[in-house]
Amino acid sequence: MNKNNKELDEQIEHELTMQYIQENCHIDIDKKIEHPPVAFSYGTKEVETIDGLKHFPIPIGTYGNFSFIQAPPKSMKTFFVSLISSCYANSNCQYTGEMDSFRGDRHLIHFDTEQGEWHSQRVFRRVKQMNPNTDLKKFYHTFALRQVSYKERIDFIEYYLKNMVSEEKKVGLVIIDGVADLVSDANNLEESNLLVQKIMTWTTVYDCHIVTVIHSNWGSDKPTGHLGSFLEKKTETQIKLEFDNLTRAVVVSCKRSRNGAFKDFVFKLNERALPFIMPTIEEF
Template sequence: MKPEFFNVVENITSDNIQEILQYVRLNVTEKYPFPPQIVKVKGTTIATVGNFSASTGKPKSKKTFNVSAIVASALSGKEVLCYTTCLPAEKKRILYVDTEQSRPHCHKVLQRILRLAGLPVDSECEDIDFLVLREFSPVQRRTIIDCTLAKRSDYGLVVIDGIRDLLRDINSPSESLDVINDLMRWSSFYNLHIHTVLHLNKADDNTRGHIGTELNNKAETILQITKKIDNEKMSEVKAMHIRDQEFTPFAFEIGDDSLPHLIENYQAQKSASKYLSYKQLSEEQHREALEAAFKEASQMSYAQLVEAVRKGYESIGYQRGRNTIINIIKFLQNSGAIVKTDRDYSYNPDFHIKGNSGLV
């Protein structure tokens, strides 16, 4: 479909309906080639031209590091982490859109991508355009993306790091549908692939808001990036939803060079968290679990507390039985994280865990 055709579709009348029907009608006698497969993981296709996909994960799960690897693979034509990317010859250019980070942080991301691709960071790369849209409104961001895509025909891959910022209300069905329709239109009209980034809910592994529901329904692939409970430097990548066959999950960690590196023999390490003691969890992990536990109520009875803490720790990947949860609560009380007032219990975010003191 030609981009200028959209102007006709925007104003459907009895005069132009025949032109529109001529395009949308499917003919059994015609051949429709399958779209080019541009991104693969270990031979499994996760991205094709004319579709869109997403990376999801909780805050600090290293989603942007994962996306950086995909973009670096597209720039270099080499395997980065487990990604192999091959853009069509006439569409080698990449558009990277960041909606939430400052220019210094975005600059670090761009430099990371170039370093992963083996490209110099002291000269401009002609194959990537990086847009920083933090200062703009959701409607303005979508307009800028729309106009940018209309000006060039050589974009093959578009990354939108922060799709949530393309709409005002993350739970609005109408706004979410508008954004998803934009993704479908852009990817189809401009014959490219769009990869987006969206957070998961803190309390569970569901994508955030109504936009997350629409992504799950319409995206070609949803990748989930999860920080490992037994090693905070390690992040796992797996397919949450995928049209092709599922690939074996892989993991990476951030090295001293601030770049993601593939974890070899990851399969043998998958069950390590099953045997992890709560004594080994970091203060940050306890804090994340407690924030999820007290998300719905600031005070609760003991029975409610046990269930809330169980769900809170389960949300960070630490699933345990009642006896262990009770021991965790005692530990958290001794650490000042959970405070009892009369019959109710509340969360004190200003706690600090000192070693294993107070464990029972």
């Protein structure tokens, strides 16, 4: 291929890309667009409507968006992920209190990037322990990606989501426990920006909600690095965990949200080391 033909092909490809963006990103201000459906929530709010007083779920995450959990190391982030997973698997889970979910026939996909096979399985099996009467194998997909490179992790997540759709399966909730392991350096500006853009693309293309987990900086209320900063700017909900050494309990709070903030709640571990949401925060 000579230089002129290559330049022409690149020009045509660019033109087609711009046309695609124009068609798919244009917003008609007169068109009624429904609020994104809720993936999972905590608590309800009362709203006065023309049909009287109604209760609506307070979203933690909606389909087509992403949220992230931040906390210092050893703050029981993975146990909180188990609460979210268990609630999404079964909205009537006895451990999850006022947390609710709206899964329908969608699938739950859980990627752990930090732990080896044994520890990852222990986390995934916890969801089964919390929902013994739910057939998780029908919709719960679990992967430990520690052994592959950060680029391969990104490629595999995208590959798996694409395959789910090709198999006519609806993607619902995607958990990435260890989002910083999808970049070589959480302080790399370009990589962090590209990853967050990739996450936003996945939520849009696959109409799913993605929950990511990232550490907080030591002695700071900020999530780690440039990656944490980009997540803060683009997220639907920023969830903060605070572990209390004295009571061995974790306070879950909404640091930021594009929706109404959910109220603080507390979870602890029971005698079987299973997390449960306490009925009232006053008991904390």
